[in-house]
Amino acid sequence: MSDAPHAIHTLEMGGGTLKLGPDRPLRLDSGGRLDGVEIAYRTYGRLNADASNAILICHALTGDQHVASPHPLNGKPGWWTQLVGPGRPIDLDRYFVVCANVLGGCMGSTGPSSIDPATSRPYGLSFPVITIADMVRAQAELIAALGIETLFAVVGGSMGGMQVLQWAADYPDRVFSAICIASAARHSAQNIAFHEVGRQAIMADPDWRGGDYLKLGVRPEKGLAVARMAAHITYLSEPALQRKFGRELQRDGLSWGFDADFQVESYLRHQGSSFVDRFDANAYLYITRAMDYFDLAASHRGVLGEAFRRARDVRFCVLSFTSDWLYPTPESRNIVRALNAAGARASFLEIESDKGHDAFLLDEPVMAGAVRGFVLAAAEARGLEATVPAVDA
Amino acid sequence: MSLDPNLPVREDFREIARLVRPGARVLDVGCGEGDLLDLLRCEKQVDGRGLEISADGVGACLARGLSVMQGDADRDLAEFAPDAFDYAILSQTLQAVRQPRQVLSDLLRLAERAIVSFPNFGHWRVRCSLLAHGRMPETHALPVPWWATPNIHLCTLRDFVELCDDLGLRIEAAAALREGEPARPMDSSHWIENWRAESALFLLSRTRHAAEPAERGDLFG
Numbered sequence: 001m002s003d004a005p006h007a008i009h010t011l012e013m014g015g016g017t018l019k020l021g022p023d024r025p026l027r028l029d030s031g032g033r034l035d036g037v038e039i040a041y042r043t044y045g046r047l048n049a050d051a052s053n054a055i056l057i058c059h060a061l062t063g064d065q066h067v068a069s070p071h072p073l074n075g076k077p078g079w080w081t082q083l084v085g086p087g088r089p090i091d092l093d094r095y096f097v098v099c100a101n102v103l104g105g106c107m108g109s110t111g112p113s114s115i116d117p118a119t120s121r122p123y124g125l126s127f128p129v130i131t132i133a134d135m136v137r138a139q140a141e142l143i144a145a146l147g148i149e150t151l152f153a154v155v156g157g158s159m160g161g162m163q164v165l166q167w168a169a170d171y172p173d174r175v176f177s178a179i180c181i182a183s184a185a186r187h188s189a190q191n192i193a194f195h196e197v198g199r200q201a202i203m204a205d206p207d208w209r210g211g212d213y214l215k216l217g218v219r220p221e222k223g224l225a226v227a228r229m230a231a232h233i234t235y236l237s238e239p240a241l242q243r244k245f246g247r248e249l250q251r252d253g254l255s256w257g258f259d260a261d262f263q264v265e266s267y268l269r270h271q272g273s274s275f276v277d278r279f280d281a282n283a284y285l286y287i288t289r290a291m292d293y294f295d296l297a298a299s300h301r302g303v304l305g306e307a308f309r310r311a312r313d314v315r316f317c318v319l320s321f322t323s324d325w326l327y328p329t330p331e332s333r334n335i336v337r338a339l340n341a342a343g344a345r346a347s348f349l350e351i352e353s354d355k356g357h358d359a360f361l362l363d364e365p366v367m368a369g370a371v372r373g374f375v376l377a378a379a380e381a382r383g384l385e386a387t388v389p390a391v392d393a
Numbered sequence: 394m395s396l397d398p399n400l401p402v403r404e405d406f407r408e409i410a411r412l413v414r415p416g417a418r419v420l421d422v423g424c425g426e427g428d429l430l431d432l433l434r435c436e437k438q439v440d441g442r443g444l445e446i447s448a449d450g451v452g453a454c455l456a457r458g459l460s461v462m463q464g465d466a467d468r469d470l471a472e473f474a475p476d477a478f479d480y481a482i483l484s485q486t487l488q489a490v491r492q493p494r495q496v497l498s499d500l501l502r503l504a505e506r507a508i509v510s511f512p513n514f515g516h517w518r519v520r521c522s523l524l525a526h527g528r529m530p531e532t533h534a535l536p537v538p539w540w541a542t543p544n545i546h547l548c549t550l551r552d553f554v555e556l557c558d559d560l561g562l563r564i565e566a567a568a569a570l571r572e573g574e575p576a577r578p579m580d581s582s583h584w585i586e587n588w589r590a591e592s593a594l595f596l597l598s599r600t601r602h603a604a605e606p607a608e609r610g611d612l613f614g
Contacts, residue, residue: 315460336462340472345442347461349451366448370455377458 015042032128040108041100045092046388057099058156058163064107067099089372103138106280125201133181136166157181157360174312177378181319182360183385184331186295195288225272237323282290304338315376316346326357417479423486425452470499478504488544495533510594515549515587518590566596
C-alpha cells in the first residue's frame with residue numbers, strides 16, 4: 001500500500017472502493033477510530049470540468065450504492081430509478097451522481113462483517129458503534145478523493161435524509177443544495193421501539209451466536225427475516241396493506257393451522273426470506289443503532305436551528321408523505337421550522353399518498369415534479385450547463 | 394426561466410412589482426401557484442420565497458423552481474426569523490385568515506415592509522347591495538355566496554387604516570384596485586376612497602417614525 005494522502009485501491013468513475021490510507025484514520029463519535037476504512041461506491045453520469053455538477057445520493061437503512069443500476073446479487077433494478085436516470089429529475093445527462101454504501105453496511109464498505117485487520121477475522125460485535133455523522137464523515141473522504149470540493153446536491157430519503165441533514169450541519173460549505181425526503185432530525189421513541197424489536201429478533205436467533213456467526217459458519221436468518229418483516233409493516237400503511245391484500249387467502253379455505261393462510265402473511269415471509277439473501281444481521285444491528293442515536297439538535301445545545309446556523313446559504317427541499325407514520329409530517333415540519341429560524345432557504349411539501357413511508361421509493365409524480373423543479377432551479381442558480389460537454393480524449 | 398408573454402399579468406401584481414425594490418428578499422404569503430413570485434423573480438430579480446396552504450399550489454411552485462413552503466399564515470409565520478425579509482406580501486388573503494391582526498404584526502416582524510391587499514367592504518356597491526337587498530353582497534371583488542366564501546374577516550378600508558394605526562404601522566403608499574384596470578394611487582385617509590376603492594393595496598412599514606426605537610418596542614410588546 002502506498003503512503004499517498006489517499007491510498008486508493010480502485011478509485012475510478014463508474015464505481016469502486018476507496019480505501020483510506022494509514023494517515024487517514026476515521027475518527028468516530030464514540031471516541032474510537034477505524035483504520036483502513038473502505039468505502040464502496042457507484043457513480044453515474046459525467047463530472048464536469050470544474051466538478052460542480054456532483055450529486056451525492058444517500059441510501060436508507062437497507063439500501064446500497066446501486067441507486068440506478070441493477071443489484072449485483074439479485075439483478076433487481078436500481079432502487080431509485082424513478083428519480084435517477086437519463087432525463088429523470090436527477091438527470092444523468094446533466095449531473096454526476098455518487099452513491100456510496102454507508103459505513104457499517106454490508107455491500108462493500110467497512111462494517112461488522114469486514115475483516116478486522118487486528119485479528120484477521122470478521123469484526124462481529126467488536127466493530128465500534130457508529131453514528132450517522134460517522135457515515136457522513138466517511139462519505140466526505142470519498143467526495144474529497146473524487147476531487148469534488150462542493151456537492152451540487154445531497155439527496156436522500158429516510159436514513160438517507162438524516163445523512164443529508166448531517167451533511168448540511170457538518171459541511172455547509174461543501175453543500176450547495178439539499179433534498180431531505182420522508183425523514184426526521186431525530187429518532188422518536190416509536191422509531192427506536194420498532195428497531196429494538198428487530199434487534200431482539202436477531203439476537204434471539206440461536207444462530208446469531210453472540211454476533212460471532214460468521215466465524216462459526218452460520219447465519220441468524222430467521223431472526224433477521226423477522227426483523228425485516230416487522231420493519232416492513234412500518235414502511236407501509238393500513239390502507240395500502242388493505243388495498244393490496246385485504247383478507248385474501250393464499251389457497252381456497254383456511255388451513256386451520258399456522259401456515260401462511262393470508263396473502264399478507266405470505267408476502268411478509270417472502271420479504272423476510274429474500275432480505276436475508278442480501279443483508280447481514282450485524283450490519284442491521286449497527287445501522288439501526290446509528291439511526292436510534294441520531295438527534296441532530298442534541299449536539300447543538302438542544303436547538304435544531306443551531307445545527308443549521310452555518311447552513312443558511314444551502315438551498316433545502318424537505319418532502320413528507322401524508323400516510324408516512326414512521327417519519328410523519330410533523331418531523332419534517334420540525335426540520336423546516338429550524339431551517340427558517342436559521343434563516344436558510346427552505347422549500348417544504350407534504351405529498352398526498354396512501355403508500356406510507358415507502359412512497360419515497362415509488363412512482364410518486366408530485367415528488368418527482370418537486371424534485372425536478374427544485375434541482376433545475378438550483379442548477380440555474382449554480383450556473384450549470386444543460387448537458388455535460390464531452391471530454392476530449 | 395421566463396414568464397409566458399401570452400398570459401395577462403394581474404394588475405395588482407403589476408402594482409406590487411412596481412413597489413418592490415430590485416433584488417429584495419421577498420416572502421409571498423398565500424402564494425398560490427407562484428404567479429406573483431415568478432413575476433417578481435423575472436422582473437425584479439428578487440430572492441423570493443412563498444408560503445402556501447394547498448399541496449397543489451406548493452407542488453406547482455416547486456415544479457417551476459420557486460422556493461415555497463407548505464404552511465398556514467395563521468400558524469407558520471411565527472417560525473421565521475425577525476427581519477428575514479425586506480418585503481412580506483399578503484395579496485387578497487388577509488380577509489381569509491383566522492387572526493388578521495396577529496398575521497399583520499407577524500408580517501412586519503419578519504419583514505421591514507409589508508404589501509397587503511384586500512377587498513374593501515366599504516365599497517359603494519357593497520353598501521348599496523346590503524342596503525337595497527338586505528343580503529350579503531356579491532360583487533367583482535367578493536364573487537362568492539356567504540356560505541361558500543373563505544372570507545371570514547372582511548373589513549373596510551377605514552377599518553384597515555385604523556388597525557394599522559393601532560399596530561403603529563406606517564402607511565407608505567396606498568392604491569385602489571379594480572379588476573382589469575391599472576392600480577390608482579390614493580390617499581387612504583380620504584373618506585371618499587372608502588366608497589370608491591373596490592380593492593385596496595397598501596405598502597406598510599414598521600413604525601410611523603422608524604428612527605424612534607421606543608415605538609418599535611410598543612409594536613413588539
